[in-house]
Amino acid sequence: MLKFIHITDTHLVEQGHALYGLDPAKRLARCLDSVIQDHADAKLCVVTGDLAHVGHRDAYRQLSEQLARLPMPVLPILGNHDNRANFREFFPQVQTDTNGFVQYEAPIGEYRGIFLDTNEPGVSHGVLCEKRAQWLADRLAEDDRPVLLFMHHPAFPLGIPSMDRIALLETGPFQAALQGHTQRIRHLFFGHIHRPIFGSWRGIPFSTMRGTNHQVALRLDETTNVPGSHEPPQYSVVLLQEESVTVHVHDFLDRSDRFWLGE
Numbered sequence: 001m002l003k004f005i006h007i008t009d010t011h012l013v014e015q016g017h018a019l020y021g022l023d024p025a026k027r028l029a030r031c032l033d034s035v036i037q038d039h040a041d042a043k044l045c046v047v048t049g050d051l052a053h054v055g056h057r058d059a060y061r062q063l064s065e066q067l068a069r070l071p072m073p074v075l076p077i078l079g080n081h082d083n084r085a086n087f088r089e090f091f092p093q094v095q096t097d098t099n100g101f102v103q104y105e106a107p108i109g110e111y112r113g114i115f116l117d118t119n120e121p122g123v124s125h126g127v128l129c130e131k132r133a134q135w136l137a138d139r140l141a142e143d144d145r146p147v148l149l150f151m152h153h154p155a156f157p158l159g160i161p162s163m164d165r166i167a168l169l170e171t172g173p174f175q176a177a178l179q180g181h182t183q184r185i186r187h188l189f190f191g192h193i194h195r196p197i198f199g200s201w202r203g204i205p206f207s208t209m210r211g212t213n214h215q216v217a218l219r220l221d222e223t224t225n226v227p228g229s230h231e232p233p234q235y236s237v238v239l240l241q242e243e244s245v246t247v248h249v250h251d252f253l254d255r256s257d258r259f260w261l262g263e
């Protein structure tokens with residue numbers, strides 16, 4: 001069995017600044033404390049975007065320093081709040097495609113991990129342009145191994161209208177790249193929504209969860225404003241076996257009593 005960690009939407013700001021009444025750096029530190037204490041055996045850690053809240057250089061500096069505490073390799077991607085140039089300055093080891101997008105692949109046990117860049121400067125919705133989609137199509141054409149796909153934006157509506165309008169839009173190139181390969185994609189991991197959500201899309205299982213700082217409330221009736229909340233932050237522990245992908249979501253600040261349930 002292979003274990004990896006999925007963290008999303010850390011939204012770091014300049015050191016000492018607050019975001020929605022919370023300190024994102026302190027929240028991330030508590031998250032990493034939990035991972036180090038309970039899951040130091042995880043083989044890698046994926047962070048699915050909105051690493052920084054406004055793409056500030058100091059946010060990526062802090063993120064780089066904090067993630068260096070982890071004993072396992074970290075695989076980050078960009079979200080709509082990120083700044084590609086500032087990210088690359090502090091994460092020069094992260095690969096890019098030939099067009100400079102933060103897209104790459106990494107083996108995850110017997111699976112191919114494929115990481116996409118849906119960041120488009122100046123907009124909140126996701127973009128996977130023809131160039132980025134072609135890179136994905138080329139990767140998928142290389143072999144028939146099972147794939148785990150990682151991206152910041154969901155590529156389909158989730159029923160939260162205020163977030164659905166800033167999902168990946170103009171999905172034609174993305175869908176074309178997946179043509180004929182959907183059965184190989186064993187799981188789709190994304191962020192952006194700041195809520196725990198599970199399901200399947202075109203037969204592809206997916207999961208996402210809350211960020212490490214602020215959250216999005218479950219309001220299915222609000223179409224314009226994004227409803228914020230301070231529901232508990234989370235990360236996920238993913239267990240891979242040859243025939244299964246299992247996602248455990250953990251509320252890492254929860255301190256409620258633990259006890260034995262008995263027989």
Ligand SMILES: [Fe+2]
Pocket residue numbers: 009011050079081192193194211
């Ligand atoms: Fe976010």
